[in-house]
Amino acid sequence: MPDWIIHEDKYEEADGVLLGNRYLVGNGYVGIRGTLEEYKADKLPAINLAGIYDRVGDNWREPINLPNACYSYLRVDGDIYTLPEREPVSHRMELSYRHGLFSRTTTWHTARGNITLSTERFASMANVHIIGMKFAITADFHADVELLTGIDTDVWDINGPHLENKVMEDENGSLRVIATTHEQHKTVVVCESVKVNYAGESKTTVKDDKILHRLFFVTKPGEKYTAEKFVTIFTSNDGPDPASKAVSLNRLSAERGYEALKDEHVAVWEELWSHSEVELTGDEQAETALNYSLYHLHSIAPRHTDSLSIPARGLSGQTYKGAVFWDTEMFMLDFFLMTDPKTARILMKYRIDTLDGAMKKAASYGYDGAFYAWESQEGGYDACSDYNVTDVFTGRPMRTFFKDKQIHISAAIVYGICRYAEWTGDNSILDHNGVKTVIECAKFYYSALLKHVSGRDIYELHDVIGPDEYHERVNNNGYTNRMAKFTFESAVKVIKNAMDEGTLPKEYDGLKLVEEFTDAAEKIYIPQPSAEPGHVGVIPQFDGYFDKEDASLSQVRDRIINEKEYWGGAYGIASDTQIIKQADVVTWLNLFSREHDREELRTNWEYYEPRTEHGSSLSAGMYAMLACKIGEPDKAYPFFIKSASADLRGGGKEWAGLIYIGGTHPAAAGAAYMTAVEGFAGITIENGKPVCHPSLPKSIKAMKFKIFYQGKEYLVNIEGDKGTIEGL
Ligand code: BGC
Secondary structure, eight states: OOOOEEEEEEEEGHHHHHHHHHTOOSSSSSSEEEEOOOOGGGGOOOEEEEEEEOTTSSSOEEEEEETTTTTTTEEEEEEEOOOSSOOOEEEEEETTTTTTTEEEEEEEEEEEEEEEEEEEEEEOOTTTEEEEEEEEEEEOOEEEEEEEEEEEOOOOOSOOOEEEEEEEEEEEEEEEEEEEETTTOOEEEEEEEEESOOOOEEEEEETTEEEEEEEEEEOTTOOOOEEEEEEEEHHHGGGGGGHHHHHHHHHHHHOOOOOOOHHHHHHHHHHHHHHOOOOTTTTTTHHHHHHHHHHHHHOOOTTTTOEEEEEEETTTTTTGGGOOOOOOIIIIIIHHHHHHHHHHHHHHHHHTTTTHHHHHHHHHTSSSOEEEEOBBOOOGOOOOOOOOETTTOOOEEEOOOOOHHHHHHHHHHHHHHHHHHHHOOGGGGOOOOOOOOHHHHHHHHHOOESSSGGSSSSSEEEEESSSOOOOOOSSSSHHHHHHHHHHHHEEEEEHHHHHHHHHHHTOHHHHHHHHHHHHHHBOOOOOOOOOOOOTTOOOOTTTTGGGOOOHHHHHHTTSSSSTTSSSTTOOOOOTBOOOOOOSHHHHHHTOOOOOOOOHHHHHHHHHHHHBBBBOTTTTHHHHHHHOOOOOOTHHHHHHHHHHHTTTTOOOOOOEEEEOOOOOOOOOHHHHHHIIIIIOOOOEEETTTEEOOOOOOOOOOOEEEEEEEETTTEEEEEEEEEEEEEEEE
16 A cells, blocks of 8 residues: 655755655645755755736736745854755755645754754635644754744746835744736735744744744753744735735634644545545556556646636646636546546636637737637736747757747637536536627637638638647648547537527627528648558648658767757757657547547557657547557556656756756656556546446456546446446
8 A cells, every 4th residue: 555655765955956846735716836944045045925916027927926934944053054054964955745735854963962853834724824843853952042033035936036015024923025017017925923832932033034033942852842834815806905815824823723624625625535546456556557647637727716717737836827718627627527527617717718818819910719828827918939949059049939839829718618518517618708709719710711622512620739739730630630630520519509598698690690500611721631542541740741851769869969959849850851740640649549449549640659759748648548549558547647647757957958847747647647546447428428348457456436427426446357347
């Protein structure tokens, strides 16, 4: 049985950044990187806040890292004891991914004896505005100890500084920092107080951008000295007067005490796991990696609101601008649909509520309807820049086309909304604005169609980028076209239904739209398997794909001049070859596998896999899922493990030049879940009911988990190739 603990048993300074991601704790409102309390901004600590963004000058807009209220360190006999400056006798770091508890224990040798500092912290799941922390200090001598803990306002920022007008206050030992964001002048308040179990002097100091308690005491050998710390956070997004809210919640938290708050937090985690834990008997590695992935998804789910989504790097920092991508709908949504449908609704509501932003974007490119942000921030603002990559050779920004050409994003929104409605049975998502969202996305594709090019009786989509971002501005990317067809078909259903119910928003001419979208769905060109020797049965990813050089991945890799060079774009080493960044045709076939026979699925999997760099963490999961659908769970397995271990093992790209681009990988976590539940267990809906068609890889002997479907919960039990589903 896994113990739901991951740990490091020694200190390696170089691992700090990676561990910041791996040991993250969060509650959807904040994510606290798994860094040590003594770390200053250069070591990338962060309390990353969901949903508030800021822009300084022409820099990229990104989310805020709050003043670091976990900041703490020890002074013993007048000397500072911190890592990495003082080599420890021993050091251990732990994360309970069952309960979102981060802890560390470090022992140092001093001139007069050994001293041990242990800390524990959590971002409360019971009340997202609270962070709880506990310190325990023991020494084997009469040490003169000073525990310094408070708030460090010198935070790590990629494109900051975002916080201005910083005020640091001490009100009777309760410390607070109030600041405003640069662009929109939003107020951010962080408040903290400390309760100690020993008698000792205490002072407050304000120095070097930090406001700190200085807690003095002398240890008796072997005795434990503890301190509890309560951090409360509010912003103007949480309603009026965030400062009083933070202060009064802080007082209340201190009254209740660390253990009571922790119990409440743990109880919420237990409740979440009671619906979402996946048991994989026989394969502890897979079970650990999978549930650890689910831990991350839970930790960043915006349960505290009714409309917000999850950034591509979760709440692990400011990389990817804290923006929301297609990752949510296509990779993470299913996990929430099946284990926590309320959260799934919050995610989809965010898209419906950002329709205006999408309509403005469409209009700015001369389209009708809704063209969703490739990198969505609040209000649907597209944070993607026209120059999203810096060329390593010239140091110049490179023109990239993700924002203007990755039009498959709007279909992902429709896919998410329709899947939500179907899976949960909650059609209220398709109220006025929900229907509008689907229709406007269909209108967008309709306006992008090229009809009868060269006299052919088909409609095409030209000049796009598919999921494989290495090939820019291609015509008829199969994934994009198939998703556009799906959008037209979905819009027709939604419109007909709204017309029947008399709920179609007045501004639409339902009959005309049904006619146009039906025609578009029929005529949009869907690339077909090739009959040409060399790639019989293979669907070309886009027009002319097979004319690209068929170099192997290793041949292309050998052409690298600088290990950080970008593989796509105008001069990218992959651009003129058949090497692709991530699953593209395979993503399409996975979503619509029922429209293709097994042989066709297999032929395409086998053709594309060796030509895929898997340069995105989104890729492996799609290959894993399609392998399951081909009936090859053992072939799926290594891709599943790769996807499930994206944050446990790391290994993804962390730096682009001097720019940190790492963070957690929630889409890979979501894909791992889908592979286990929809792939290995084969959960699908037949005749309005969930059924399973298990096909387990060799190492997994049995599976047990629960899923929600249309408001009802089911227990799924799989042993070998047999499975049962029982309504609860
Ligand atoms: C991938 C995109 C993905 C984004 C965020 C990129 O590297 O190519 O498909 O949406 O990362 O995860």
